[in-house]
Amino acid sequence: MPEPVGVRRLLVVGTGSVTAAHLPFWASWLKTAQPGVEVRYVLTGAATRFVTREALVAIGGCDVLADRWPEEPEPRARHVDLAQWPDAVVVLPATLNYLARLALGLGDSPSMLALQCTEAAIALAPALPPGGVRSAAYEEHSAKLAGRRNVVVVPPHPGRSTTSGRREAWAPASFPDVLAAADALRAELATAQEKQEDQPQEEQQLEVQQQEEQRQERQRERA
Template sequence: MGVERLLMVSTGSAYATSLPFWLDWLRASYTGLEVSVVLTGSARRFVTRQALAHRVAGDVLFDEWPEDEVHARHVALAEWAEALVVYPATLHYTARLALGLADSPSLLAAQCTRAPIAVAPALPPGGLDSPAFREHWSQLSARPNVVMVPPEQGRSLTTGRMEAWVPPTLPEVIERLEGRRVQLVDDHRVHPERKALL
């Protein structure tokens, strides 16, 4: 991987339970990589800060602005991250990102960073065919620094049927993230005047 600092945002899908496993994989696969994690309020229903804290060299933060915090968390996140992964990304978080909303530190950081961003959705039955989700997918795909990683069909934890959409493996997400990072670097070399737009 061509970055040294990766920010992972985990949202409120049941697939957030896999985050400890994938953080162990990142640590074993990329020994020099510093990872920080942001958990949304809904993600905290599925994974705890304690389950992640010893698996990362960076911070495990909640996606909120603490009242007693002196520094702007969103600025610190945007400046620190050389790449950002939303894993898993719920339909709700994806929509907020696509609409340009910035009502949490992770969203505001994602809206303001030039770093490459990979979004790996986890969707309920019918979610992939939702007109709203398809529109949000298209909007995010049009952003130069965002890569949308298609979910895979999987078993719904609610119905037990193969009708949900689960996030792909983290290695696939990282591969696509790195591909987008390389594209951005190449684009800056060929068109340095675009730097201000990215």
Template sequence: MPDDLDEPDRSPFSFRRLLLVGTGALGVCSLPGWVGWLRENHAYVETKVALTRQATEFVSPAALTAIGGRPLVHDVWPAEPRVTALHVELCEWADAVAVFPATFHFVSRFALGLADTPVMLALQCSTAPIGLAPALPPGGFRSHAMRSHLAALRERPNVVVADPAPGRSVTTGDVGRNAAAPLPTLLELVEKRHAELAAGREAGEPA
């Protein structure tokens, strides 16, 4: 990773517990590097990584566990009985959430209010700031469905979206608004919304 990204004393984060969700876009393969960057430059932020089932096709859970220094969360309903509910644990634990990268499918499910996995249910119930960095196929950012979903999500008081950055499709070779914005860009948006929500609570505004 570049050395000049987000020096800790220059851009500190006020949140202390970050749920970092990786979904099944090819860009999730960069997640171990970003987890290492967080641990090295923002050690005071406790980061818990969750992967969707499709994300494990592109990135190694073992690598993320080793680099992150804590067990990985798999976004599937546990097969074994549990004393506590995983979605409630995640919802109550996270001060902030970053979905990086967020696939077309994940964005759509979140915007529609679906709650079919532990992470999705936790996010639907959370009042913490939630940031999404969509990574989309060619034409995805321009599609009516995606624009409608992003408009709906931006109406939520605790959700922020980092628009896709220029990227080259590995299938077509064409450059378009396809790639997820860098994680520091997304976290800056999450931090800003975290501060706004905190200020609103102090002022007595409804959550």
């Protein structure tokens, strides 16, 4: 059994890759391996081609939302709740389309807008078709996302393509590895926040400026 993580409220977003079919297995694993973690799930419309909300509700025993704007008025904004509730977010699987929308700053669904605005740690686990990991789109968007303070991209590994049968697709990292990455980033952000609260305002501004300069330098190096 893995060590308990420090995450207490975990949001899991599943997108439209065939590997979304594995989410019920990971929901069962979470209940057993990390019983102290409260979990909520969001499924995109494309994800429901491979896994049902009913399966996740039954196995995970928790809320499973559809990633669409509600047709009827709600007393609370869904995207605000999704942004403020978790202290960590795992997107697994993360398709190239979802990564691109996130990198471009779009907010065209509740989960997308929530991830643009949340201060929680976000771990992305890409799932890509053959050639996807070497595509210009993936290289550009993953580098841009990795440059964000609260985002970590966990690289995919070679997997078997369901179309060709050859090991030329790119499967997402395992859920425990992605959760560990999210937890490590969550702890790092919490430490930085505590340190910032203890600093005088002028020192805080200087540190924020230095962090921004470092981030821009990393982006230039990737380019």
